[in-house]
Amino acid sequence: MSVPLYQAKAEFFKTLGHPARIRILELLSERDHAVHELLDRIDIEPSSLSQQLAVLRRTSLVTSARVGGEVVYSVSVPEVRDLLLAARRILSGIIAVQGELESELSPTATS
Amino acid sequence: MSVPLYQAKAEFFKTLGHPARIRILELLSERDHAVHELLDRIDIEPSSLSQQLAVLRRTSLVTSARVGGEVVYSVSVPEVRDLLLAARRILSGIIAVQGELESELSPTATS
DNA sequence: TTGTCAGTTGCACACTTTATCAAGTCTTGA
DNA sequence: TCAAGACTTGATAAAGTGTGCAACTGACAA
Numbered sequence: 001m002s003v004p005l006y007q008a009k010a011e012f013f014k015t016l017g018h019p020a021r022i023r024i025l026e027l028l029s030e031r032d033h034a035v036h037e038l039l040d041r042i043d044i045e046p047s048s049l050s051q052q053l054a055v056l057r058r059t060s061l062v063t064s065a066r067v068g069g070e071v072v073y074s075v076s077v078p079e080v081r082d083l084l085l086a087a088r089r090i091l092s093g094i095i096a097v098q099g100e101l102e103s104e105l106s107p108t109a110t111s
Numbered sequence: 112m113s114v115p116l117y118q119a120k121a122e123f124f125k126t127l128g129h130p131a132r133i134r135i136l137e138l139l140s141e142r143d144h145a146v147h148e149l150l151d152r153i154d155i156e157p158s159s160l161s162q163q164l165a166v167l168r169r170t171s172l173v174t175s176a177r178v179g180g181e182v183v184y185s186v187s188v189p190e191v192r193d194l195l196l197a198a199r200r201i202l203s204g205i206i207a208v209q210g211e212l213e214s215e216l217s218p219t220a221t222s
Numbered sequence: 223t224t225g226t227c228a229g230t231t232g233c234a235c236a237c238t239t240t241a242t243c244a245a246g247t248c249t250t251g252a
Numbered sequence: 253t254c255a256a257g258a259c260t261t262g263a264t265a266a267a268g269t270g271t272g273c274a275a276c277t278g279a280c281a282a
Contacts, residue, residue: 096121
């Protein structure tokens with residue numbers, strides 16, 4: 001492979017490193033959505049949404065299809081859902097630890 | 112929580128979005144490493160490595176401890192390994208699909 | 223045809239990240 | 253106490269990203 005794997009991985013994670021893109025993937029992993037439906041659920045300008053969708057398309061994480069007047073997006077890699085779950089688990093762990101540290105410093109420490 | 116979860120997730124993925132940081136986490140998920148050991152395995156300036164380690168420290172993904180003359184780093188969240196594996200799986204999937212698309216376009220298409 | 227809704231694209235500006243160089247801290251051994 | 257190895261920090265130029273506006277395309281209904 002021309003691109004080392006760790007670099008491809010970094011690119012991949014970079015793609016996920018934007019709040020709107022995370023939201024999009026979360027919504028799409030529930031079910032397919034037309035762009036205007038995503039627009040209803042995410043607080044973002046249409047042009048900005050379009051750009052973020054383009055980023056996800058470039059990475060082949062989602063695909064789009066024109067259906068009459070609207071464009072419908074779907075996740076093309078179902079495993080993305082697992083990844084988001086794994087991230088949530090790790091994040092909860094980290095947040096929990098940070099909470100402990102904070103309460104150790106506070107006057108109402110619990111242990 | 113003050114920060115919405117999807118934003119925290121994006122931050123988290125952003126942290127992983129750098130080749131050196133991926134390499135670091137891969138090496139550390141094998142075993143703890145001193146900085147100069149990482150330096151031997153990753154092609155990067157010491158100061159740059161230090162910066163990337165600082166990023167990982169800020170996110171609480173790794174912890175450091177001074178042991179005599181050296182500073183030893185460890186992953187603080189073992190699940191990171193699962194995450195990297197999940198990413199590799201998704202990535203292989205995507206790369207495989209892209210390979211198929213390419214061979215469809217090439218004169219030696221296999222199907 | 224024309225207006226309108228649905229999306230996308232092109233840009234310019236602001237902001238963030240990264241790489242590199244120089245300088246500084248800490249620790250150990252001579 | 254000094255020198256050297258092991259790291260970190262600060263500063264800064266260069267590169268990369270994100271945002272919002274305006275302009276543009278495609279589909280459909282009046």
